[in-house]
Amino acid sequence: MPFQKLGNEALDAIVNVRLTSSEKERLKEDADMAGLGMSELVRRRYFGKPIIANADAIMLKELRRIGGLVKHVHNQSNGAYNSETIAALSTLKKYIEKLTAK
Known part of the structure; x- marks a missing residue:
């Protein structure tokens, strides 16, 4: 399965992050509210891009x-x-x- 593309670049790198179960659930809830996947939510937050629910x-x-x-x-x-x-x-x-x- 090929990875998505973000602009002209493929999303071909993976970063593993350890979270508590409650942190993961909160991240999932936030992503669902914004209509985004958890990875996209984390990318937007880290790189200072807007997140609109x-x-x-x-x-x-x-x-x-x-x-x-x-x-x-x-x-x-x-x-x-x-x-x-x-x-x-x-x-x-x-x-x-x-x-x-x-």
């Missing part, structure tokens, strides 16, 4: 969709609700930044 990814998609709808209301109303749409978009932006900063 599946639930957070779904929430981000929904927040962006809502932002698009608010923008549509603003455009269709010719800015009649300008202060409300600005407030809504600012709040959405804040939550999006909070989710992506994890």
Whole structure:
């Protein structure tokens, strides 16, 4: 069975790490929550790449969709609700930044 590729390089090296049973279970739970394998989770954490849980990814998609709808209301109303749409978009932006900063 060939190994996966990460970018242009094959994942051809293996590192064995000893963990307690509870540490392994926690690692598996974290990986499952992020929708990743344990190896990918460890690689991302070690190399400082972002890890976004599946639930957070779904929430981000929904927040962006809502932002698009608010923008549509603003455009269709010719800015009649300008202060409300600005407030809504600012709040959405804040939550999006909070989710992506994890």
